[in-house]
Amino acid sequence: MSTRTLDPDQLTEFGDAVLVSLGVPETDARLVSDSLVTADLWGHPSHGMLRLPWYVERLRSGAMRPRTAPHLVVDTGAVAVMDGRDGVGQVITDRACTEAVERAGSHGIGAVAVRNSNHFGTAAYWTRRMAEAGCVGILTTNGSPAMAPWGGTRKTVGANPWSIATPGGSHPPVVLDIANTGVARGKIYAAAERGEQIPETWALDEDGVATRDPHRAVHGLLAPMGGHKGYGISFLMDVLSGVLTGSGYATDVAGPYVPDQRSRCGHLVLALRIDALLPTDEFATRIEDLITTTKSVPLATGASEIFYPGEIEARAEAAGRTSGVQLPDKTVADLAALGASCGVSFDDRMQPEAG
Numbered sequence: 001m002s003t004r005t006l007d008p009d010q011l012t013e014f015g016d017a018v019l020v021s022l023g024v025p026e027t028d029a030r031l032v033s034d035s036l037v038t039a040d041l042w043g044h045p046s047h048g049m050l051r052l053p054w055y056v057e058r059l060r061s062g063a064m065r066p067r068t069a070p071h072l073v074v075d076t077g078a079v080a081v082m083d084g085r086d087g088v089g090q091v092i093t094d095r096a097c098t099e100a101v102e103r104a105g106s107h108g109i110g111a112v113a114v115r116n117s118n119h120f121g122t123a124a125y126w127t128r129r130m131a132e133a134g135c136v137g138i139l140t141t142n143g144s145p146a147m148a149p150w151g152g153t154r155k156t157v158g159a160n161p162w163s164i165a166t167p168g169g170s171h172p173p174v175v176l177d178i179a180n181t182g183v184a185r186g187k188i189y190a191a192a193e194r195g196e197q198i199p200e201t202w203a204l205d206e207d208g209v210a211t212r213d214p215h216r217a218v219h220g221l222l223a224p225m226g227g228h229k230g231y232g233i234s235f236l237m238d239v240l241s242g243v244l245t246g247s248g249y250a251t252d253v254a255g256p257y258v259p260d261q262r263s264r265c266g267h268l269v270l271a272l273r274i275d276a277l278l279p280t281d282e283f284a285t286r287i288e289d290l291i292t293t294t295k296s297v298p299l300a301t302g303a304s305e306i307f308y309p310g311e312i313e314a315r316a317e318a319a320g321r322t323s324g325v326q327l328p329d330k331t332v333a334d335l336a337a338l339g340a341s342c343g344v345s346f347d348d349r350m351q352p353e354a355g
Contacts, residue, residue: 124310146222
């Protein structure tokens with residue numbers, strides 16, 4: 001696979017300019033672009049800039065509105081319900097997380113249910129923000145059908161990812177962000193971008209046969225993680241994100257790669273203020289002890305280090321901010337073509353300064 005190294009700040013500015021050209025306000029555009037570039041820096045290109053062209057097509061079709069104007073339809077102190085009105089998913093989620101943290105500041109806990117939203121990128125981007133604000137952050141979402149219910153042959157269940165993050169004391173936040181399929185569907189799209197095959201355990205084709213072809217996998221079925229357990233977790237995430245919020249669920253949800261259909265996805269945001277349960281310093285001491293205990297376990301053969309959840313991404317981002325972000329040549333070419341269609345120049349010579 002051939003890749004190109006780009007300056008993350010310049011790449012963010014490019015994405016910002018593309019979205020502004022389509023009527024997205026500057027502040028909102030920067031937020032979206034930063035969330036995508038950050039995912040690339042973390043080493044998760046499945047949720048990175050390869051998704052920008054998808055968002056652009058949805059904006060052009062009107063399926064996603066460029067000006068996001070969420071409305072609170074329920075406001076009862078610690079709990080709120082937000083209607084995203086088909087706005088930009090990242091912007092809706094940012095406001096929902098902000099609301100949840102503010103409500104946790106007053107009540108110890110804040111819960112915001114979101115309906116009629118759009119794809120928001122990687123869930124960890126938002127739960128990390130809540131952790132940095134002194135909360136345990138929990139975020140669930142549903143998505144378009146990706147796998148069949150356990151024992152079935154037709155996909156009605158989304159990957160429905162979820163994330164939990166907490167402060168890490170003197171360490172970067174502790175973060176878990178997973179889909180309930182064996183692999184996030186975005187990783188299959190990323191493999192297609194790189195021209196690579198996928199492991200045969202990731203997906204089935206439309207005939208229910210294991211496939212290594214990412215293009216056939218996209219139109220087939222993803223395998224749940226942990227067999228029936230992954231299916232069960234994903235079903236409940238749809239209950240929390242879709243049924244409970246008043247948003248779409250099961251086959252009513254359209255993915256970000258569908259250019260002309262309302263997404264109707266929903267999210268549930270929970271913020272739990274650390275110092276409502278335990279003094280902040282005491283929590284920091286305890287989480288640091290847990291991290292130390294975990295990382296000091298004897299290594300298995302072939303392992304060089306034990307990482308706590310979120311540590312690899314934090315290190316990768318820190319390094320990438322200096323050395324640059326790597327994108328496959330195809331993604332770079334697609335971005336250049338996208339920029340040209342929006343009247344925004346993409347400088348394919350963007351290179352980071354030597355660190």
